[in-house]
Amino acid sequence: MAMRQTPLTCSGHTRPVVDLAFSGITPYGYFLISACKDGKPMLRQGDTGDWIGTFLGHKGAVWGATLNKDATKAATAAADFTAKVWDAVSGDELMTLAHKHIVKTVDFTQDSNYLLTGGQDKLLRIYDLNKPEAEPKEISGHTSGIKKALWCSEDKQILSADDKTVRLWDHATMTEVKSVNFNMSVSSMEYIPEGEVLVLTYGRTIAFHSAVSLEPIKSFEAPATINSASLHPEKEFLVAGGEDFKLYKYDYNSGEELESYKGHFGPIHCVRFSPDGELYASGSEDGTLRLWQTVVGKTYGLWKCVLPEEDSAELAKPKIGFPETTEEELEEITSENSDSMYSSTPEVKA
């Protein structure tokens, strides 16, 4: 039976979602944080998209957000010239790190001891989270605002991207090791530790480079300008989204476009695979996050596979989500059919 992808829409943000990040796999599952221009980053359960909490405190648009590996800490970068570190279990603000300009990117080391930040002041900063009052170490060299900065090679090196360059720095010596220039603005960067792969997007290109040498490995062209791409943990697929509101899925080895999905009502700003590769999340200008299955039809999270032997009555239950349907539309559908198959929601509560 052919199955059609049902994306799960996570609502709650009131402005465009500009960044998202997954944690590692923890004993409590994995988690997702979303950065939004409404200044209120949200933590969600990674496999269901259920909202857990909102980090309140920033006074401007949040441009970057990240979780540490075990999802006990979160960090956010905002237009209020600060980066903040949060307790991701209680939602409390732990630290505010003042900068001289808009902060765009934050990244924890594997041991959560250091935080890397970067932003419009063109400086990379490394904060020791065990000594928050100490001055951060600064790395200068970028000639335009830093869009993304990531630890790599087991936190011994740093990758950073500004408008037209990607640079590799050595952590210990704080010096530049290598840099690559691009003709077009680099829109996103993702680092895959296993295999030391760097995923870059610029224009309509999705490019893969070695994270160690910055040498190009391969690249694909998409039908539209791409804002973000993510490589599956097992490197079988990659997903990308951009200005045409669609999500594209490619076979990483052959470069063949496997699928494209409509659903978002605005350009897609960020896409990321979950740490187990079973789903990917996309954040859009339309203010929503959507979760998409890697293997369509598989039972996972909130998606429930229905076998052909099961009653057709099972399929008629009111919980079916239709792709490209907003939550409002879904409620309209269930109320229109409220006579026979669908039970109407009772208004009176005990």
Place this chain on the structure above:
Amino acid sequence: MQTPRTIPVPVPVLRLPRGPDGFSRGFAPDGRRALLRPKATEVGEGTQDPPEFQEQRARAALRERYLRSLLAMVGHPVSFTLHEGVHVTAQFGATDLDVANFYVSQLQTPIGVQAEALLRCSDIISYSFKL
């Protein structure tokens, strides 16, 4: 007759992801990761919990008592007082998840006995039964 091409069926979903509750910042103290929370300090608050915890405990206890009362009612005759001074009795069956409807059998109404019936909670003013 030609076999029709299969129309792709959308993958069924159990429910939609839960969104923000609209009145708090979340991070429920009894959430999945409650064990990771630091224990509440004894100093200052003494052995008392903050008022919100006390209230929540009270709510939970009352809710549990109510649910147990519903369980105790199953199979027993219950008298309902409805609007307009109407009184009916019936064998209690169950309520639904939101306690919006009461499923009863052998409902004795002024116009006869109904074998199975659904009483809307909004129509009920009170009900009583003997344990």
